[in-house]
Amino acid sequence: MPRHEFQPGRLLAGIVLLTAGIVYLLDASGEADVPWFLVIPMAVGGLCLSSLVGMVTYAVRRDRRDRISESSDR
Template sequence: MRRHEFQPGRLIAGLVLVVAGGLYLVESTGGADLPWFAVLPITVGGLTLAALVGLVTYAVRRDRRERITESSDR
């Protein structure tokens, strides 16, 4: 299997959604009494963080590719 690039934004998004699902699971089994809207800010905040991390990762990788291209052109 080919190796792929590590994408931390997708990792954060996945973890946030697993946590949100876990909170709903705990609430549905009676382990906690969470209002239905409590998970929404956690999910939106986590997905926003994942988007920011993805954008920063993209910018760093693009800059690194440009530097490599410039140094190989010389």
Template sequence: MLRHRFQPGRLVAGVFLILAGVVYAGDAGGLWETPWFAVIPLVVGGLCLAGAVGVVAQAVRRRRGESGAAAPDEPRPDLPR
């Protein structure tokens, strides 16, 4: 059983940020030469794509009628403490 909802936008953002880290690591290791500004479009493009994926995923959830139920370890706001 999943402990939380799958969030594909975070997956896309993570992949692009890892890719940016690999590009800088390759430059630091001397495998290739990367200009300082080369990673900016990679990160900005990845974050924009992640935002778009997140919006589409939320629209799909709403269309299917899935509720935003709290995870089992989170307190529910409608129950008294």
């Protein structure tokens, strides 16, 4: 299988949604008493944070790629 580049935004989104799912599961099983309005902002905030991380990662990689192509053109 070919290797792929590390994408921290997707990793963060997965961790946040997994955590929200575990919190919801604990609440549904009666192990924890979590208000419903806590899980939704946690999931939405995590997705916003992961999109920000993804955009920053893209910008850094694009800048690095542009610098490499400029140095090879000279």
